[in-house]
Amino acid sequence: MRLLALALRRFLWMPPTLLGLTLIVFSVSHIIPADPARVLAGENAPVEQVEALRRKYGLDKPLPEQFVRYVTDVVGGNMGQSLYTQRQVASDLVERLPATFELALFAITLAVLVGLPLGVVSALYRNTWLDHAVRLVTIAGLAMAAFWLAILLQLLFSMQWNLTPVQGRIDGWGPDPITGFYTVDALIRGDFATLATSLRYLFLPMITLAIPAMATIVRFTRAGVLNVMNSNFVFYQAAMGLPRRVVIWKYILRAALIGTLTQIGLVFGNLLAGAVVVETVFSWPGLGTYAYNSILQSDYNAIMGFTLFTGAVFIGMNLLVDIAQAVLDPRSR
Amino acid sequence: MKTLRRLARDRALVTGMVIVSLLVLAAIFATPLSNFPGHVTGFDPAFRLKPPGEVFWLGTDRMGADLYSRLLFGARLTILISISATAVAVLIGVPMGLVAGYFDRWYSDLLMRVSDVFLAVPQIVLAIAIAQTLGPAIQNVILALSATYWPFWARIVYAETRSLRNEVFIEAAIAMGASPLRVMVLHVLPSIASSIIVRTTIGMGATILAAASLGFLGLGAPPPTPEWGRMIAESREFLPQAWWYATAPGIAILLVVMGFNLLGDGLRDAIDPRIRRGS
Amino acid sequence: MAPDLLSVRDLTVGFATENGIARVLDHVSFAMRPGEIMGLVGESGCGKTTLARAILGVLPESAGIDSGAITFGTTNLLGADTQAIRGRDITFIPQDPFGSFSPLFTVGDQMAELMRWKSPERAAGERGYKRERRRNDAARIIAALKAVQLPDAERLLRKYPHELSGGQRQRVMIAMALLPEPRLVIADEPTTALDVTIQAQILKLLRELATERGASVLFTTHDLGTAWEICDRITVMYAGQEAETAEVADFFSRPRHPYTAMLLASLPTQGSALKGIPGDVPSPFTPPPGCRFHPRCPRASEICRASHNETAEPAPGHHVRCHHPHLWPAA
Numbered sequence: 051m052r053l054l055a056l057a058l059r060r061f062l063w064m065p066p067t068l069l070g071l072t073l074i075v076f077s078v079s080h081i082i083p084a085d086p087a088r089v090l091a092g093e094n095a096p097v098e099q100v101e102a103l104r105r106k107y108g109l110d111k112p113l114p115e116q117f118v119r120y121v122t123d124v125v126g127g128n129m130g131q132s133l134y135t136q137r138q139v140a141s142d143l144v145e146r147l148p149a150t151f152e153l154a155l156f157a158i159t160l161a162v163l164v165g166l167p168l169g170v171v172s173a174l175y176r177n178t179w180l181d182h183a184v185r186l187v188t189i190a191g192l193a194m195a196a197f198w199l200a201i202l203l204q205l206l207f208s209m210q211w212n213l214t215p216v217q218g219r220i221d222g223w224g225p226d227p228i229t230g231f232y233t234v235d236a237l238i239r240g241d242f243a244t245l246a247t248s249l250r251y252l253f254l255p256m257i258t259l260a261i262p263a264m265a266t267i268v269r270f271t272r273a274g275v276l277n278v279m280n281s282n283f284v285f286y287q288a289a290m291g292l293p294r295r296v297v298i299w300k301y302i303l304r305a306a307l308i309g310t311l312t313q314i315g316l317v318f319g320n321l322l323a324g325a326v327v328v329e330t331v332f333s334w335p336g337l338g339t340y341a342y343n344s345i346l347q348s349d350y351n352a353i354m355g356f357t358l359f360t361g362a363v364f365i366g367m368n369l370l371v372d373i374a375q376a377v378l379d380p381r382s383r
Numbered sequence: 384m385k386t387l388r389r390l391a392r393d394r395a396l397v398t399g400m401v402i403v404s405l406l407v408l409a410a411i412f413a414t415p416l417s418n419f420p421g422h423v424t425g426f427d428p429a430f431r432l433k434p435p436g437e438v439f440w441l442g443t444d445r446m447g448a449d450l451y452s453r454l455l456f457g458a459r460l461t462i463l464i465s466i467s468a469t470a471v472a473v474l475i476g477v478p479m480g481l482v483a484g485y486f487d488r489w490y491s492d493l494l495m496r497v498s499d500v501f502l503a504v505p506q507i508v509l510a511i512a513i514a515q516t517l518g519p520a521i522q523n524v525i526l527a528l529s530a531t532y533w534p535f536w537a538r539i540v541y542a543e544t545r546s547l548r549n550e551v552f553i554e555a556a557i558a559m560g561a562s563p564l565r566v567m568v569l570h571v572l573p574s575i576a577s578s579i580i581v582r583t584t585i586g587m588g589a590t591i592l593a594a595a596s597l598g599f600l601g602l603g604a605p606p607p608t609p610e611w612g613r614m615i616a617e618s619r620e621f622l623p624q625a626w627w628y629a630t631a632p633g634i635a636i637l638l639v640v641m642g643f644n645l646l647g648d649g650l651r652d653a654i655d656p657r658i659r660r661g662s
Numbered sequence: 663m664a665p666d667l668l669s670v671r672d673l674t675v676g677f678a679t680e681n682g683i684a685r686v687l688d689h690v691s692f693a694m695r696p697g698e699i700m701g702l703v704g705e706s707g708c709g710k711t712t713l714a715r716a717i718l719g720v721l722p723e724s725a726g727i728d729s730g731a732i733t734f735g736t737t738n739l740l741g742a743d744t745q746a747i748r749g750r751d752i753t754f755i756p757q758d759p760f761g762s763f764s765p766l767f768t769v770g771d772q773m774a775e776l777m778r779w780k781s782p783e784r785a786a787g788e789r790g791y792k793r794e795r796r797r798n799d800a801a802r803i804i805a806a807l808k809a810v811q812l813p814d815a816e817r818l819l820r821k822y823p824h825e826l827s828g829g830q831r832q833r834v835m836i837a838m839a840l841l842p843e844p845r846l847v848i849a850d851e852p853t854t855a856l857d858v859t860i861q862a863q864i865l866k867l868l869r870e871l872a873t874e875r876g877a878s879v880l881f882t883t884h885d886l887g888t889a890w891e892i893c894d895r896i897t898v899m900y901a902g903q904e905a906e907t908a909e910v911a912d913f914f915s916r917p918r919h920p921y922t923a924m925l926l927a928s929l930p931t932q933g934s935a936l937k938g939i940p941g942d943v944p945s946p947f948t949p950p951p952g953c954r955f956h957p958r959c960p961r962a963s964e965i966c967r968a969s970h971n972e973t974a975e976p977a978p979g980h981h982v983r984c985h986h987p988h989l990w991p992a993a
C-alpha cells in the first residue's frame with residue numbers, strides 16, 4: 051500500500067516537471083532569439099515567408115499566450131514541423147526511437163553485465179593490482195570523449211582490421227518492422243543472417259556508449275559493496291561463521307545492487323545524451339543523428355522536440371527506477 | 384603540515400594536480416612553447432596532413448598547421464571556456480542553494496524544483512538546444528554550459544546549508560543578531576567551502592567534456608579556432624590515413640578531464656575521511 | 663576441577679593506525695569454566711570488544727595478534743580457521759540488534775540461513791539441505807522463538823527486521839545464538855541499545871536459557887550492577903589488561919586490585935553521589951611503563967612504575983594483577 055502511494059506521488063510529480071521542462075524549452079526557442087520567426091524560417095528566407103510563419107505560429111501574440119499554445123500543442127503531440135524533413139517532428143522522433151532504444155538497451159546491458167562484476171571484484175580485492183587496474187580503466191572511461199572513442203574504434207576495428215562495418219545500421223533497407231528493433235525482428239522471423247548482420251553493425255556503437263556507462267556502474271558498485279562490507283550485519287554473519295561466499299553473493303551483493311540500480315536510471319539518461327555524438331559518428335539512424343542533422347540544418351523545431359522528448363524519456367526512466375527501488379527495498383514498502 | 388604530507392602521499396591526487404598544472408602552464412605559455420605560434424590558424428597547402436615527425440611533432444592538419452601548436456592554443460581555449468562556464472554556474476548555483484537552504488519559505492521549494500527540472504534533462508542535450516539558438520561562438524558555449532550546469536551547485540549547497548541550519552554555531556550567530564546575509568557569507572559558506580571546491584573541480588572536467596562535444600557538433604567556436612572537439616570532427620574526413628589528426632586532441636581531452644577528476648576525487652577523500660578508500 | 667572451556671593466555675593485539683600502533687590488548691589472560699556466566703567488565707575503550715572479536719577470530723583487517731594463545735576445549739583458536747567453530751560451538755550476540763540484520767531479508771529467511779549452515783543436525787561438510795533437516799530446523803526455530811518469549815512465531819518470521827521492536831530483535835538474536843546449541847555464547851553488551859526496563863528481562867532470559875542448555879556465556883558490559891545480577895564470575899579489564907578475576911561474591915566483598923576497589927567504591931549508593939576515579943585512561947599508543955594503572959593508583963610504589971605486573975592467584979580462583987593487592991583474610 052505504501053508502495054502504491056509512493057508510486058502515485060512520484061507519478062504526480064511528472065506533469066509539473068514536464069511542464070517546467072516545456073517552459074525551459076519554450077524560453078530557449080521563443081524568448082532568447084530576437085526574432086523566433088526568422089530563426090524558424092531560416093536565415094535566407096524572404097521577408098514575406100518570415101511574416102507568414104509569424105502569423106501561422108502566432109509568434110506575434112503576447113508571450114504567455116504563446117506559451118499556452120505551445121503547451122497545448124506539445125500535449126497534443128504537436129511539436130511543429132521539421133524544416134528539413136518537412137514532416138511532423140513528433141512522428142520523426144517516434145520513427146527514430148526504436149533505433150536509439152535498441153542501441154541504448156544493448157549498451158546498458160553490456161555495461162551492467164561487465165560493470166557489476168568488475169565493481170564487485172574490485173571491492174572484494176581492494177587495493178590489489180586488480181583493483182588498481184579496474185579503477186584506472188574506469189577513470190579513463192569517464193574522462194574519454196565519446197566521439198573520440200567512437201572514431202578510434204572505427205579506425206581500428208573497421209578501417210584497420212575490417213572486422214565491423216564503418217557505419218550504418220544494416221545492409222540495405224533492413225527488415226520490415228515488427229518491434230522496430232532489428233535484432234528482435236530478425237529473431238522473431240528466424241532470420242539469423244539478418245540477426246548476425248545487425249549485431250555486427252551494433253557492435254562498435256554499443257561498445258562506445260557502454261564504456262562510460264560501465265565506468266559509472268563500476269564506481270558505484272565498488273563504493274556500494276565497500277560500504278555494505280563495513281556494515282554491522284556483515285560483521286555479525288562473519289562472527290556467526292556463515293560461509294563467506296553466501297555473505298558476499300547473497301547479502302552484500304543484494305544490498306549494494308539497490309544503490310547501483312538508482313544509478314542505472316541516470317546512466318541511461320547519459321546514454322541517450324551520448325547517443326547524439328556516437329550515432330553521428332556511426333551514422334546510426336536514431337534520435338542522435340536526427341538531432342545532429344537538425345543542428346546542421348538549423349532545424350529549430352526538431353531540436354526543441356528532441357530536447358523535450360529526451361527529457362520526457364529521462365523523467366520516465368527515473369520514475370521507473372524509483373519504483374523499482376521501492377519494490378526491492380522492504381524498508382520503503 | 385600533516386595534512387599536506389598526507390595529500391602528497393595520495394597518488395591520484397598528485398597525478399591530478401600535475402596534469403592540471405601542466406594544462407595551466409600550457410595555456411599560459413602557449414606562445415613560447417609552440418613551434419609555430421604565428422601559424423596556428425594559417426593555411427599552408429604545402430604542409431597539409433603531414434605525419435608526426437621532427438618538424439611537426441604531432442603532425443599537421445588539413446590546413447597545414449602544426450597540431451602540436453594548435454593543441455597548446457586549444458588548451459588556452461579549454462581553460463577559458465571551462466573556467467568561465469564553471470564560474471558562472473557557481474555564481475548562479477551557490478547563492479541559489481544558500482538562499483533556498485537557509486530560509487524555509489515558499490521560494491525555497493520553488494528554487495529547488497526549478498533546479499530539479501534542469502536536472503531532468505541530460506545536461507548536454509539542453510546545452511545543445513541553447514547553443515544552437517545562440518549560434519556558434521565561444522561566449523555562447525560558455526552561456527549554454529553555465530545555464531545547464533548550475534543546478535549541481537544549487538543542489539549540494541542547498542543540502543549542506545539545510546543540515547547546517549541546526550548547528551549550534553549557526554544558531555548562536557543568529558541569536559547574536561547577525562543578519563541572514565552575514566550568517567550565510569561568514570558562517571555557512573566557509574563551512575561548506577570544501578564541498579563546493581570538490582564539486583567545482585569535478586565540474587571543470589565535466590564542462591571540458593561537454594564543451595568538446597559542442598565543438599565536435601559544430602556548436603562551438605567557429606573555425607579556424609583551435610578547439611579540441613572541433614579538431615576531432617575535422618579529422619574524420621581524413622581517416623584512416625591521417626590517424627594522428629584525431630589522436631592528439633583526443634588524448635589531450637582524456638588527460639585533462641582525467642586530471643580534474645583525479646584531483647576532485649583526491650580532494651574529496653582528503654576532506655571527508657569517512658569515505659577514504661580502503662578503510 | 664573440570665578443565666577450562668576457554669583459556670586466553672597473554673593475548674596481545676595491536677591496531678595499525680595513522681598515528682602508529684595502538685596496543686589495545688596487552689598480555690590478557692583469563693579462563694572460563696564450562697557452563698559458567700562470565701562478566702567482562704571495563705570502561706569504554708578498555709578493549710572488551712576487541713577481546714571478543716579476537717576470540718571469535720573476526721578482528722578487523724587493521725588488527726594484528728602479536729602474541730598469546732586462545733584455546734577452546736582442546737582446540738587452538740589462533741592459527742586455525744575458525745569458520746566451522748564460529749556460529750556452531752561459539753556463537754555471538756551483537757550489541758546492535760538492528761544493524762546486525764540484513765534489512766532486505768525477512769527474519770525467517772535469516773534464521774533459516776543460519777540453520778542451513780549451523781544447525782546442530784548438520785554434519786561437518788554436509789552439502790545441500792535435505793527436506794528432513796529443513797523440517798526439523800524449522801521446528802527448532804519455532805521452539806527457540808517460543809523460548810525467548812516471542813509468541814506467534816509464524817507471523818514474526820515473515821516480518822522484516824525493521825518491523826520489529828528493539829526488544830523483539832534482541833530476543834531473536836538470543837534465539838539465534840542458542841539455536842546451534844553452542845558451548846559458549848559471546849554477548850558483547852547485548853542490551854546497551856535497549857530500554858532499561860527491557861534490559862533486565864532480556865539478561866535474565868539469556869542467563870536462564872544458557873544455564874538450561876549448559877552453555878557458557880562471556881558477557882561484556884561496563885555496568886558492574888548488571889554483571890553482579892547475572893554473572894557467576896567477573897573479570898575486570900583496565901586499559902587493555904585484565905586486572906582481576908574472581909567469583910561474584912568474592913569480587914564484591916574482597917576486591918584485591920586497587921582499580922576494582924575504587925570502581926566498587928565509586929558505585930552510586932543511596933544518599934551518596936557518584937564519585938569518579940581521578941585521572942585519565944592512558945593512551946594505547948604510549949602506555950605508562952610498569953603497571954598501566956599506576957598514574958591513578960593510590961597504592962603505587964617505585965616497583966609499580968618500573969616493572970610489569972604479573973598475574974598471580976593469591977586465593978584459589980581469584981586472579982589479580984598487582985604488585986600490592988589488597989589482602990583479605992581467608993573466608
Ligand SMILES: Nc1ncnc2c1ncn2[C@@H]1O[C@H](COP(=O)(O)OP(=O)(O)OP(=O)(O)O)[C@@H](O)[C@H]1O
Pocket residue numbers: 677678679684686704705706707708709710711712713722724884946
Ligand atoms: N578498528 C580500529 N582501529 C584502531 N583502533 C581501534 C579499532 N577498534 C578499536 N580500536 C581502539 O581499541 C580500543 C579498544 O576498543 P574496544 O572497542 O575493544 O573497546 P570496548 O571496551 O569494547 O569499548 P566500548 O565499551 O566503548 O564498546 C579503543 O581505544 C579503540 O579506540
Ligand code: SF4
Pocket residue numbers: 919920921953954955956957959960961962963966971983984985986987
Ligand atoms: S601494580 Fe601498583 S600501581 Fe598497579 S594497581 Fe597494583 S599497586 Fe597500583
Ligand SMILES: [Mg+2]
Pocket residue numbers: 710711712850851
Ligand atoms: Mg565494545
